[in-house]
Structures are given as structure tokens and as C-alpha cells.
Amino acid sequence: MSDSSTSTGAHRAEQPAPGAPETSGAAGAPGVGHAARGPAARGSRSGNAPKQIGEPLISARGVDKFFGDFQALKNIDLDVRRGEVVALIGASGSGKSTLCRCLNRLETISGGEITIDGQLLPEEGKELTKLRSDVGMVFQSFNLFPHLKAIDNVTLGPRKVRGLSKADADQQATELLERVGLADKANSLPTALSGGQQQRVAIARALAMKPKALLFDEPTSALDPEVINEVLDVMTELAEQGMTMLVVTHEMGFARHVCDRVVYLDQGEIVEQGDPEEFFTNPRSERAQAFLSKILAH
Ligand SMILES: Nc1ncnc2c1ncn2[C@@H]1O[C@H](COP(=O)(O)OP(=O)(O)OP(=O)(O)O)[C@@H](O)[C@H]1O
Ligand SMILES: [Mg+2]
DSSP: THHHHHHHHHHTTTTOOOOSOOOTTTOOOOOOSSSOOOOOOGGGGGTTOOOOOEEEEEEEEEEEETTTTTTEEEEEEEEETTTTTEEOOOOOTSSHHHHHHHHTSSSOOOOOEEEEEEOOOOSSHHHHHHHHEEEEOOEEEEEEOTTTTTHHHHHHHHHTTTTHHHHHHHHHHHHHHTTTTGGGGOOOOOGGSSHHHHHHHHHHHHHHHHHEEEEESSTTTTTTTHHHHHHHHHHHHHTTTTTTTEOOOOOOOHHHHHHHEEOOOEEEEEEEEOOHHHHHSOOOEEEEEEEEHHHTTT
16 A cells, blocks of 8 residues: 555546547446536546535445354445545455445445345345346456457446346447557457456446446455556546446545545444545544544555
């Protein structure tokens, strides 16, 4: 984490994503809402019109998670609104991954409830499959299928789950790979791609399912410093296009300059949340102050 603040300090939100075209309908940009923007109109950072933040798309109410006797999440109340980009930060073991996994129902919750776009996350069955595909997930370890070319990694979900024809899935995947700057790597196997390129394929793969929201769990932590920005650039572009995103990250520059809100988790609890600029310059809780002084000291 030593260079996390510097690498994203250098990360400029104004930079265009590599090769990302202005428009691509493939993933949709569901940033149309009716509620007023929060205090930080970050949509103006690149000169675009401020994006709109809508109604809650992901809602957690009183969520508890136990592993045996150990309580990993404590009474979590969290809304991620349509078009909003939320950074989830906290020390190792604070429960960030567990929260993401619960929101996507990769883990069951022990108490409370989670709704996605107004619908209660079901325990299992077809409805769960559908709701789960509404919330895509991008992991630290890209989890691409090693025997499939980049394009086939992207088309697999749409073909198997959404029943798209090969031609339609290929066309969509080609557009998405172009959008993440990898048009020329469509036929490469993952082993022939750098970590940053593999992670961009993983983002294209998540987008191919046309999710309403994307969860990122430390998407750049496994990457060499020199390729972190190419992934952050793609994520910035998605944010500006109105994708709803919850991002677990140690990239404080990204959290501060790209996200609409920061949520700080400690020992399974949301200790503090708010406007990134305020959080980073004037954290209210002692725990957040201690956390920030540690990570920003590097
Ligand atoms: N399957 C599990 N069984 C038992 N305990 C678990 C399990 N998964 C997570 N935990 C515990 O829950 C707590 C939260 O873990 P989690 O992985 O969510 O932390 P994190 O904030 O993502 O940390 P990191 O920054 O290191 O990724 C930790 O104490 C962890 O040991
Ligand atoms: Mg984690």
C-alpha cells in the first residue's frame, strides 16, 4: 500500500480511459435519477454535465454477518444510489469483502435485509440468479478462464445466462473490449495479457451482463504500480458514464477524486461516511483519523 496515495495522486480523473469511446450502449449508463446531486458535483470534474444520483439501488438494513461466534458485520445500514460511486475503505479484516459478498449474495447474511432495486435479495433460486446478475462483481484476482480467449471470457456469461447468440455476444464483447482499450487483444489468452489488461477484460466481462451496479473488491491490489492507472482510468470512465459502483479500494486518490461518497468500515461497523473531500481533510471519528494518518503517512 506504500504508494497508494501517490499512484492515485498522479491519477488524473481528466485522463480519458485508454481507447474508451464516448459512447457504447453495451453496458448502459443508468445514471438517470431524479434526486438532487449531493454537495460534491463530481460529474463536472471532466467538464461533463454533473451526473444525476437517483434512488437507492442497493440497500442494506441492519445487516449482521457471523462466522461462527465471530461477528464480521455489525448492523450495517448502507444505500448505494443509482449513479452513485461509493468507496468502501477500512483496515484489513474490517469486513469490506464480506460486505461486498453479502450484497451479491455470495455469502448469506445472519440478520437484517438487503434489497436490490427495491427487491428483497432472495435466499436462492431463479430470482436470486437474476438479481445477482444485476450486480456484477470484479475481484482482485481477475478469475478469467485461462483456456478461453479474452473475447470468449466476455461472451460466456451472456451466451450461457442471457441466451445471446454467438454473433450478438461477439459483437457486444468486441464493443466492450474496445471500451476498455483492448480491441487488439480480443483473441489473446489471459496468459498473454498483463495484469492490468486481464483486469480490464474482467471489467468488460462484468459489463457484458448489463448489470445495474458493479461491486469492485480491490480491483488494483494485485497489479504492478505501472498498470494500476489503466484500470482506474476505465473505472473513472464508467463512473462518469453513470454506472452505479461500490469500490473497495486502497487507492485513496481514486476514492477522493472520483467517488461521490466514502464509507469507512472498522471491525465490521460503518464508523463514518460522507463526502470524500470532507472525510479526507476532516475525519470526525478518532478511528478514521487513526486509519488515515497511517495510510497517508506513506
Ligand atoms: N469464511 C470465513 N470464515 C471465518 N471468518 C471469516 C470468513 N471470511 C472472512 N472472515 C473474517 O471476517 C473478517 C472480515 O474479513 P474480510 O475479508 O471481509 O475483511 P476485509 O476488510 O476485506 O480485509 P482485507 O483488506 O484484508 O481484504 C476477518 O476477521 C476475517 O478473518
Ligand atoms: Mg478484502
